Protein backbone atom coordinates (compact mmCIF):
# COMPACT_ATOMS: atom_id res chain seq x y z
CA UNK A 338 0.00 0.00 0.00
CA UNK A 339 2.72 2.45 0.97
CA UNK A 340 5.61 3.17 -1.33
CA UNK A 341 8.70 2.47 0.71
CA UNK A 342 12.37 2.97 0.26
CA UNK A 343 15.43 2.38 2.33
CA UNK A 344 18.17 4.90 2.76
CA UNK A 345 21.47 3.49 3.89
CA UNK A 346 23.17 4.45 7.11
CA UNK A 347 26.09 5.68 5.09
CA UNK A 348 23.78 8.44 3.89
CA UNK A 349 23.34 9.45 7.50
CA UNK A 350 19.94 7.87 7.82
CA UNK A 351 18.60 4.91 9.63
CA UNK A 352 18.00 1.79 7.70
CA UNK A 353 14.27 1.97 7.96
CA UNK A 354 11.53 2.22 5.46
CA UNK A 355 11.32 5.94 5.35
CA UNK A 356 7.65 6.08 4.79
CA UNK A 357 5.10 7.26 7.23
CA UNK A 358 1.40 6.90 6.89
CA UNK A 359 -0.71 9.43 8.73
CA UNK A 360 -4.48 9.38 8.46
CA UNK A 361 -4.49 10.65 4.93
CA UNK A 362 -0.98 11.75 4.15
CA UNK A 363 2.07 9.73 3.25
CA UNK A 364 5.53 11.16 3.73
CA UNK A 365 8.85 10.28 2.23
CA UNK A 366 12.24 11.93 2.23
CA UNK A 367 13.14 13.38 -1.13
CA UNK A 368 16.17 15.55 -1.63
CA UNK A 369 16.43 15.91 2.14
CA UNK A 370 12.87 17.21 2.54
CA UNK A 371 9.71 15.56 3.73
CA UNK A 372 7.19 15.56 0.90
CA UNK A 373 3.70 14.14 0.81
CA UNK A 374 3.23 11.23 -1.56
CA UNK A 375 -0.46 10.52 -1.48
CA UNK A 376 -2.60 11.94 -4.24
CA UNK A 377 -5.66 11.27 -2.13
CA UNK A 378 -4.32 13.27 0.79
CA UNK A 379 -6.77 15.91 1.86
CA UNK A 380 -4.66 18.90 2.64
CA UNK A 381 -5.56 22.03 4.52
CA UNK A 382 -2.60 23.84 2.98
CA UNK A 383 -1.67 25.04 6.44
CA UNK A 384 1.34 24.32 8.58
CA UNK A 385 1.68 25.42 12.17
CA UNK A 386 5.30 26.20 13.05
CA UNK A 387 6.41 26.71 16.63
CA UNK A 388 9.75 28.29 17.46
CA UNK A 389 11.39 27.75 20.85
CA UNK A 390 13.34 30.24 22.96
CA UNK A 391 16.79 29.61 21.50
CA UNK A 392 15.36 30.26 18.01
CA UNK A 393 14.28 33.70 19.26
CA UNK A 394 17.10 34.64 21.59
CA UNK A 395 18.34 37.58 19.51
CA UNK A 396 17.65 39.46 16.26
CA UNK A 397 19.88 37.19 14.22
CA UNK A 398 17.83 34.18 15.30
CA UNK A 399 14.53 35.98 14.74
CA UNK A 400 15.59 36.85 11.20
CA UNK A 401 16.40 33.17 10.57
CA UNK A 402 12.85 32.42 11.70
CA UNK A 403 11.52 35.08 9.31
CA UNK A 404 13.38 33.44 6.41
CA UNK A 405 12.10 30.00 7.38
CA UNK A 406 8.52 31.30 7.33
CA UNK A 407 9.09 32.98 3.97
CA UNK A 408 10.53 29.81 2.47
CA UNK A 409 7.21 27.93 2.69
CA UNK A 410 3.96 29.76 1.93
CA UNK A 411 1.98 27.11 3.82
CA UNK A 412 3.69 28.14 7.09
CA UNK A 413 0.80 30.38 7.98
CA UNK A 414 0.46 30.02 11.72
CA UNK A 415 3.57 30.78 13.74
CA UNK A 416 3.78 30.19 17.48
CA UNK A 417 6.54 31.99 19.34
CA UNK A 418 8.10 31.36 22.75
CA UNK A 419 9.74 34.10 24.80
CA UNK A 420 13.40 34.92 24.02
CA UNK A 421 15.58 32.14 25.41
CA UNK A 422 19.26 31.89 26.25
CA UNK A 423 21.76 33.53 23.88
CA UNK A 424 24.63 31.69 25.49
CA UNK A 425 24.92 28.79 27.91
CA UNK A 426 25.08 31.09 30.92
CA UNK A 427 22.38 33.50 29.78
CA UNK A 428 18.97 33.77 31.49
CA UNK A 429 15.68 33.09 29.71
CA UNK A 430 13.23 35.99 29.63
CA UNK A 431 10.62 33.78 31.34
CA UNK A 432 13.01 33.21 34.25
CA UNK A 433 13.70 36.96 34.43
CA UNK A 434 9.95 37.58 34.59
CA UNK A 435 9.48 35.00 37.34
CA UNK A 436 12.21 36.62 39.40
CA UNK A 437 10.68 40.03 38.83
CA UNK A 438 7.24 38.80 39.95
CA UNK A 439 8.73 37.18 43.05
CA UNK A 440 10.51 40.42 43.99
CA UNK A 441 7.32 42.39 43.53
CA UNK A 442 5.32 39.93 45.63
CA UNK A 443 7.98 40.24 48.35
CA UNK A 444 7.50 44.03 48.28
CA UNK A 445 10.99 44.67 46.89
CA UNK A 446 12.00 47.08 44.14
CA UNK A 447 11.87 45.63 40.64
CA UNK A 448 13.30 48.55 38.65
CA UNK A 449 16.61 46.79 37.89
CA UNK A 450 14.92 43.55 36.84
CA UNK A 451 12.36 45.39 34.76
CA UNK A 452 15.12 47.35 33.00
CA UNK A 453 16.97 44.13 32.19
CA UNK A 454 13.84 42.59 30.62
CA UNK A 455 13.04 45.70 28.59
CA UNK A 456 16.69 45.78 27.43
CA UNK A 457 16.44 42.18 26.17
CA UNK A 458 13.53 43.15 23.93
CA UNK A 459 15.19 46.45 22.97
CA UNK A 460 18.33 44.62 21.85
CA UNK A 461 16.26 42.52 19.45
CA UNK A 462 14.26 45.53 18.24
CA UNK A 463 17.39 47.58 17.48
CA UNK A 464 19.31 44.81 15.76
CA UNK A 465 16.29 43.79 13.71
CA UNK A 466 15.85 47.41 12.57
CA UNK A 467 12.27 48.10 13.70
CA UNK A 468 11.17 51.45 15.21
CA UNK A 469 11.56 51.89 18.98
CA UNK A 470 7.93 52.69 19.86
CA UNK A 471 7.24 48.99 20.31
CA UNK A 472 9.69 48.95 23.22
CA UNK A 473 7.80 51.76 24.93
CA UNK A 474 4.65 49.69 24.55
CA UNK A 475 6.38 46.63 25.98
CA UNK A 476 7.60 48.61 28.98
CA UNK A 477 4.11 50.04 29.53
CA UNK A 478 2.62 46.55 29.34
CA UNK A 479 5.11 45.17 31.86
CA UNK A 480 4.49 48.03 34.29
CA UNK A 481 0.74 47.51 34.03
CA UNK A 482 1.14 43.84 34.81
CA UNK A 483 3.40 44.62 37.77
CA UNK A 484 0.88 47.13 39.13
CA UNK A 485 -2.04 44.72 38.89
CA UNK A 486 -3.84 43.03 41.79
CA UNK A 487 -1.64 40.72 43.87
CA UNK A 488 -4.29 39.21 46.11
CA UNK A 489 -3.86 35.92 44.27
CA UNK A 490 -0.07 35.39 43.87
CA UNK A 491 -0.47 32.48 41.41
CA UNK A 492 -2.64 34.60 39.14
CA UNK A 493 -0.18 37.51 39.38
CA UNK A 494 2.73 35.17 38.60
CA UNK A 495 0.97 33.84 35.49
CA UNK A 496 0.25 37.35 34.25
CA UNK A 497 3.97 38.14 34.47
CA UNK A 498 5.14 34.82 32.99
CA UNK A 499 2.87 35.27 29.98
CA UNK A 500 4.40 38.68 29.24
CA UNK A 501 7.47 37.04 27.64
CA UNK A 502 5.53 35.24 24.92
CA UNK A 503 2.91 37.95 24.47
CA UNK A 504 5.38 40.76 23.90
CA UNK A 505 7.70 38.60 21.86
CA UNK A 506 4.88 37.72 19.48
CA UNK A 507 4.09 41.42 19.07
CA UNK A 508 7.76 42.23 18.46
CA UNK A 509 8.12 39.19 16.18
CA UNK A 510 5.16 40.27 14.04
CA UNK A 511 6.68 43.76 13.71
CA UNK A 512 10.06 42.31 12.69
CA UNK A 513 8.45 39.93 10.17
CA UNK A 514 6.48 42.84 8.68
CA UNK A 515 9.57 44.98 8.37
CA UNK A 516 11.31 42.10 6.58
CA UNK A 517 8.63 41.54 4.00
CA UNK A 518 6.06 39.20 5.55
CA UNK A 519 2.40 40.09 5.79
CA UNK A 520 2.36 39.18 9.49
CA UNK A 521 -0.28 39.75 12.17
CA UNK A 522 -0.08 39.31 15.93
CA UNK A 523 -3.16 37.41 17.14
CA UNK A 524 -4.08 37.43 20.81
CA UNK A 525 -5.08 34.12 22.42
CA UNK A 526 -7.97 36.08 23.96
CA UNK A 527 -9.36 37.22 20.61
CA UNK A 528 -8.81 33.77 19.10
CA UNK A 529 -10.65 32.07 21.98
CA UNK A 530 -7.88 29.91 23.49
CA UNK A 531 -9.74 29.04 26.68
CA UNK A 532 -8.04 27.13 29.49
CA UNK A 533 -8.90 25.78 32.93
CA UNK A 534 -8.06 28.09 35.81
CA UNK A 535 -5.14 26.03 37.17
CA UNK A 536 -2.42 28.63 37.25
CA UNK A 537 0.89 27.37 35.89
CA UNK A 538 -0.69 24.04 35.02
CA UNK A 539 -3.69 24.86 32.84
CA UNK A 540 -5.47 22.46 30.49
CA UNK A 541 -7.19 23.33 27.24
CA UNK A 542 -10.97 23.52 27.26
CA UNK A 543 -12.62 21.66 24.36
CA UNK A 544 -14.42 24.67 22.98
CA UNK A 545 -11.04 26.27 22.21
CA UNK A 546 -10.63 24.07 19.13
CA UNK A 547 -13.75 25.40 17.46
CA UNK A 548 -12.94 28.99 18.44
CA UNK A 549 -9.39 28.74 17.12
CA UNK A 550 -10.51 27.14 13.87
CA UNK A 551 -12.91 29.99 13.29
CA UNK A 552 -10.36 32.65 14.16
CA UNK A 553 -7.34 31.24 12.33
CA UNK A 554 -8.44 29.36 9.22
CA UNK A 555 -8.69 31.91 6.45
CA UNK A 556 -6.95 34.60 8.51
CA UNK A 557 -5.10 36.89 6.16
CA UNK A 558 -1.32 36.77 5.97
CA UNK A 559 0.83 35.01 8.51
CA UNK A 560 -0.56 34.67 12.03
CA UNK A 561 1.95 35.26 14.84
CA UNK A 562 0.58 33.69 18.00
CA UNK A 563 2.17 33.76 21.46
CA UNK A 564 2.76 30.36 23.05
CA UNK A 565 2.50 29.25 26.66
CA UNK A 566 -0.70 30.96 27.85
CA UNK A 567 -4.40 31.40 27.27
CA UNK A 568 -7.37 32.76 29.17
CA UNK A 569 -9.86 31.40 31.67
CA UNK A 570 -13.55 31.85 30.98
CA UNK A 571 -13.39 34.79 33.37
CA UNK A 572 -10.82 36.46 31.15
CA UNK A 573 -7.77 35.86 33.36
CA UNK A 574 -4.37 35.02 31.94
CA UNK A 575 -3.33 31.46 32.77
CA UNK A 576 -0.24 29.51 31.68
CA UNK A 577 0.56 25.94 30.77
CA UNK A 578 3.41 24.20 32.62
CA UNK A 579 6.93 25.39 31.73
CA UNK A 580 7.86 24.68 28.13
CA UNK A 581 4.16 25.02 27.33
CA UNK A 582 4.53 26.82 23.99
CA UNK A 583 4.79 23.32 22.55
CA UNK A 584 1.26 22.72 23.82
CA UNK A 585 -0.01 25.91 22.18
CA UNK A 586 1.51 24.79 18.87
CA UNK A 587 -0.09 21.36 19.07
CA UNK A 588 -3.48 22.80 20.03
CA UNK A 589 -3.41 25.22 17.12
CA UNK A 590 -2.31 22.49 14.70
CA UNK A 591 -5.21 20.29 15.83
CA UNK A 592 -7.68 23.18 15.70
CA UNK A 593 -6.89 24.18 12.11
CA UNK A 594 -6.29 20.54 11.01
CA UNK A 595 -2.82 21.47 9.86
CA UNK A 596 -0.95 19.34 7.32
CA UNK A 597 1.86 19.22 9.84
CA UNK A 598 3.03 20.73 13.08
CA UNK A 599 6.62 21.88 12.77
CA UNK A 600 8.48 22.24 16.03
CA UNK A 601 11.65 24.24 15.48
CA UNK A 602 14.37 23.93 18.06
CA UNK A 603 18.18 23.93 18.14
CA UNK A 604 18.92 20.32 17.23
CA UNK A 605 18.71 18.65 13.85
CA UNK A 606 16.52 15.82 15.01
CA UNK A 607 15.69 13.42 17.75
CA UNK A 608 18.68 11.17 18.37
CA UNK A 609 18.62 7.43 18.89
CA UNK A 610 20.40 7.89 22.23
CA UNK A 611 21.43 10.86 24.32
CA UNK A 612 24.46 12.27 22.42
CA UNK A 613 25.99 13.21 25.78
CA UNK A 614 26.18 9.50 26.55
CA UNK A 615 26.70 8.06 23.07
CA UNK A 616 28.93 10.32 21.06
CA UNK A 617 27.74 10.55 17.46
CA UNK A 618 24.38 8.87 18.20
CA UNK A 619 22.44 8.72 14.98
CA UNK A 620 19.40 10.76 14.05
CA UNK A 621 15.95 9.26 14.08
CA UNK A 622 14.19 10.26 10.89
CA UNK A 623 10.84 8.68 11.58
CA UNK A 624 9.02 7.81 14.79
CA UNK A 625 5.49 6.89 15.72
CA UNK A 626 3.62 8.74 18.42
CA UNK A 627 3.82 5.60 20.58
CA UNK A 628 7.57 5.38 20.18
CA UNK A 629 7.94 9.04 21.01
CA UNK A 630 5.84 8.64 24.13
CA UNK A 631 7.91 5.69 25.37
CA UNK A 632 11.17 7.44 24.64
CA UNK A 633 10.17 10.66 26.30
CA UNK A 634 8.88 8.75 29.33
CA UNK A 635 12.32 7.23 29.68
CA UNK A 636 14.15 10.50 29.52
CA UNK A 637 14.10 11.90 25.99
CA UNK A 638 13.52 15.57 26.62
CA UNK A 639 12.24 16.55 23.20
CA UNK A 640 8.66 17.20 24.13
CA UNK A 641 6.67 17.66 27.17
CA UNK A 642 4.55 14.46 27.03
CA UNK A 643 1.39 16.44 27.36
CA UNK A 644 2.46 18.76 24.58
CA UNK A 645 1.84 16.43 21.71
CA UNK A 646 -1.49 15.03 22.92
CA UNK A 647 -3.69 17.41 20.90
CA UNK A 648 -1.67 16.73 17.74
CA UNK A 649 -1.77 12.98 18.41
CA UNK A 650 -5.55 12.96 18.83
CA UNK A 651 -5.95 14.88 15.59
CA UNK A 652 -3.35 12.63 13.87
CA UNK A 653 -1.28 15.62 12.80
CA UNK A 654 2.28 14.66 11.79
CA UNK A 655 4.87 16.46 13.91
CA UNK A 656 8.16 17.51 12.38
CA UNK A 657 11.02 18.39 14.76
CA UNK A 658 13.38 20.73 12.93
CA UNK A 659 16.42 22.90 13.54
CA UNK A 660 16.13 26.68 13.11
CA UNK A 661 19.86 26.82 12.50
CA UNK A 662 19.74 24.18 9.78
CA UNK A 663 16.25 24.32 8.29
CA UNK A 664 17.40 22.36 5.25
CA UNK A 665 17.76 19.20 7.37
CA UNK A 666 14.52 17.18 7.24
CA UNK A 667 14.53 16.62 10.99
CA UNK A 668 12.47 13.95 12.71
CA UNK A 669 8.95 13.19 11.60
CA UNK A 670 6.57 11.84 14.27
CA UNK A 671 3.53 10.14 12.79
CA UNK A 672 0.61 7.89 13.75
CA UNK A 673 1.97 4.80 11.94
CA UNK A 674 5.00 3.77 9.99
CA UNK A 675 6.10 0.70 8.16
CA UNK A 676 8.82 -1.14 10.02
CA UNK A 677 10.95 -4.16 9.76
CA UNK A 678 11.32 -6.89 12.34
CA UNK A 679 13.77 -6.08 15.06
CA UNK A 680 13.51 -2.44 14.34
CA UNK A 681 14.66 -0.40 17.37
CA UNK A 682 14.44 3.38 17.14
CA UNK A 683 16.08 4.48 20.32
CA UNK A 684 17.59 3.79 23.72
CA UNK A 685 16.51 6.13 26.51
CA UNK A 686 17.26 6.27 30.19
CA UNK A 687 16.22 8.09 33.27
CA UNK A 688 17.33 8.09 36.93
CA UNK A 689 15.53 8.68 40.19
CA UNK A 690 13.55 5.47 40.63
CA UNK A 691 13.22 2.97 43.43
CA UNK A 692 11.50 -0.38 43.77
CA UNK A 693 9.49 -1.98 46.54
CA UNK A 694 9.84 -5.79 46.29
CA UNK A 695 7.20 -7.79 48.11
CA UNK A 696 7.47 -11.57 48.66
CA UNK A 697 4.68 -13.77 49.85
CA UNK A 698 4.49 -17.51 49.54
CA UNK A 699 1.43 -18.60 47.48
CA UNK A 700 0.75 -15.01 46.44
CA UNK A 701 -0.58 -16.30 43.13
CA UNK A 702 -3.59 -17.89 44.86
CA UNK A 703 -4.57 -14.76 46.71
CA UNK A 704 -7.23 -12.89 44.76
CA UNK A 705 -6.80 -9.12 44.97
CA UNK A 706 -3.19 -9.07 46.23
CA UNK A 707 -2.00 -6.72 43.48
CA UNK A 708 -4.97 -4.43 43.89
CA UNK A 709 -4.48 -4.16 47.64
CA UNK A 710 -0.76 -3.50 47.28
CA UNK A 711 -1.42 -0.74 44.76
CA UNK A 712 -4.20 0.60 46.99
CA UNK A 713 -1.63 1.20 49.72
CA UNK A 714 0.45 3.18 47.22
CA UNK A 715 -2.62 5.15 46.19
CA UNK A 716 -3.53 5.91 49.81
CA UNK A 717 -0.03 7.37 50.24
CA UNK A 718 -0.50 9.45 47.05
CA UNK A 719 2.22 7.50 45.27
CA UNK A 720 1.87 7.15 41.54
CA UNK A 721 3.46 3.88 40.46
CA UNK A 722 5.50 3.59 37.30
CA UNK A 723 5.67 -0.17 36.75
CA UNK A 724 4.53 -3.22 38.62
CA UNK A 725 6.29 -6.36 37.35
CA UNK A 726 5.20 -9.51 39.14
CA UNK A 727 6.27 -13.13 39.60
CA UNK A 728 4.54 -16.15 41.11
CA UNK A 729 5.21 -15.25 44.71
CA UNK A 730 6.43 -11.71 44.41
CA UNK A 731 5.54 -8.37 43.04
CA UNK A 732 7.53 -5.18 42.78
CA UNK A 733 6.30 -1.65 42.45
CA UNK A 734 8.55 0.93 40.83
CA UNK A 735 8.14 4.47 42.15
CA UNK A 736 9.77 7.85 41.68
CA UNK A 737 12.35 8.16 44.42
CA UNK A 738 11.52 11.81 45.11
CA UNK A 739 7.97 10.83 46.13
CA UNK A 740 9.11 7.93 48.31
CA UNK A 741 10.49 9.77 51.33
CA UNK A 742 11.83 7.81 54.32
CA UNK A 743 8.63 8.66 56.27
CA UNK A 744 6.42 7.35 53.46
CA UNK A 745 8.63 4.29 53.16
CA UNK A 746 8.21 3.49 56.86
CA UNK A 747 4.42 3.82 56.60
CA UNK A 748 4.14 1.76 53.42
CA UNK A 749 6.38 -1.04 54.67
CA UNK A 750 4.47 -1.30 57.95
CA UNK A 751 1.14 -1.44 56.13
CA UNK A 752 2.30 -4.11 53.70
CA UNK A 753 3.52 -6.32 56.57
CA UNK A 754 0.43 -5.67 58.71
CA UNK A 755 -2.30 -5.76 56.12
CA UNK A 756 -0.94 -8.11 53.49
CA UNK A 757 1.06 -10.39 55.73
CA UNK A 758 4.04 -10.22 53.39
CA UNK A 759 6.94 -12.62 54.09
CA UNK A 760 9.59 -10.15 53.09
CA UNK A 761 9.93 -6.61 51.72
CA UNK A 762 13.03 -5.11 50.15
CA UNK A 763 13.49 -1.53 49.09
CA UNK A 764 15.96 -0.85 46.32
CA UNK A 765 16.88 2.81 45.87
CA UNK A 766 19.12 4.53 43.33
CA UNK A 767 17.69 2.81 40.27
CA UNK A 768 17.71 3.94 36.67
CA UNK A 769 15.37 2.73 33.97
CA UNK A 770 16.87 2.04 30.59
CA UNK A 771 14.51 1.39 27.74
CA UNK A 772 14.81 0.21 24.18
CA UNK A 773 11.92 1.24 22.00
CA UNK A 774 10.74 0.26 18.54
CA UNK A 775 7.52 -0.78 16.80
CA UNK A 776 9.22 -3.82 15.29
CA UNK A 777 10.36 -5.30 18.59
CA UNK A 778 7.27 -7.31 19.32
CA UNK A 779 7.59 -9.39 16.18
CA UNK A 780 11.17 -10.37 16.66
CA UNK A 781 12.59 -13.40 18.35
CA UNK A 782 15.70 -12.89 20.40
CA UNK A 783 15.46 -9.19 21.17
CA UNK A 784 15.61 -9.77 24.92
CA UNK A 785 18.56 -12.12 24.65
CA UNK A 786 20.46 -9.63 22.49
CA UNK A 787 19.82 -6.91 25.03
CA UNK A 788 20.61 -8.99 28.09
CA UNK A 789 23.84 -10.34 26.62
CA UNK A 790 24.90 -6.81 25.71
CA UNK A 791 24.28 -5.74 29.29
CA UNK A 792 26.02 -8.73 30.79
CA UNK A 793 29.04 -8.28 28.50
CA UNK A 794 29.25 -4.71 29.74
CA UNK A 795 29.15 -5.94 33.35
CA UNK A 796 25.76 -4.35 34.07
CA UNK A 797 23.59 -6.21 36.54
CA UNK A 798 19.91 -6.20 35.59
CA UNK A 799 17.81 -5.53 38.68
CA UNK A 800 14.52 -5.77 36.85
CA UNK A 801 13.22 -6.49 33.37
CA UNK A 802 9.84 -5.52 32.02
CA UNK A 803 8.52 -5.86 28.50
CA UNK A 804 5.92 -3.11 28.36
CA UNK A 805 2.42 -4.32 27.64
CA UNK A 806 2.49 -1.94 24.67
CA UNK A 807 5.06 -4.41 23.34
CA UNK A 808 7.04 -1.72 21.63
CA UNK A 809 9.49 -1.33 24.47
CA UNK A 810 11.62 -3.31 26.83
CA UNK A 811 12.63 -1.82 30.13
CA UNK A 812 15.61 -2.66 32.30
CA UNK A 813 16.02 -1.53 35.86
CA UNK A 814 19.71 -1.05 36.64
CA UNK A 815 21.69 0.71 39.34
CA UNK A 816 21.95 4.42 38.56
CA UNK A 817 25.76 4.15 38.50
CA UNK A 818 25.46 1.69 35.60
CA UNK A 819 23.04 3.81 33.57
CA UNK A 820 25.47 5.24 31.02
CA UNK A 821 27.24 1.93 30.60
CA UNK A 822 23.90 0.25 29.95
CA UNK A 823 22.82 2.84 27.37
CA UNK A 824 26.12 2.51 25.50
CA UNK A 825 25.95 -1.29 25.53
CA UNK A 826 22.38 -1.37 24.23
CA UNK A 827 23.07 1.27 21.60
CA UNK A 828 26.04 -0.72 20.33
CA UNK A 829 23.97 -3.89 20.27
CA UNK A 830 21.12 -2.45 18.23
CA UNK A 831 22.63 0.27 16.06
Ligand code: ASP
Pocket residue numbers: 389390418419429431432501564565578579580581582583
Ligand atom coordinates in the same frame (compact mmCIF):
# COMPACT_ATOMS: atom_id res chain seq x y z
N1 ASP B 1 8.86 30.52 27.86
C1 ASP B 1 8.22 29.45 28.57
C2 ASP B 1 9.26 28.69 29.37
O1 ASP B 1 10.42 29.06 29.40
C3 ASP B 1 7.43 28.56 27.69
C4 ASP B 1 8.16 27.97 26.51
O2 ASP B 1 9.25 28.40 26.16
O3 ASP B 1 7.63 27.04 25.91
O4 ASP B 1 8.92 27.72 29.98
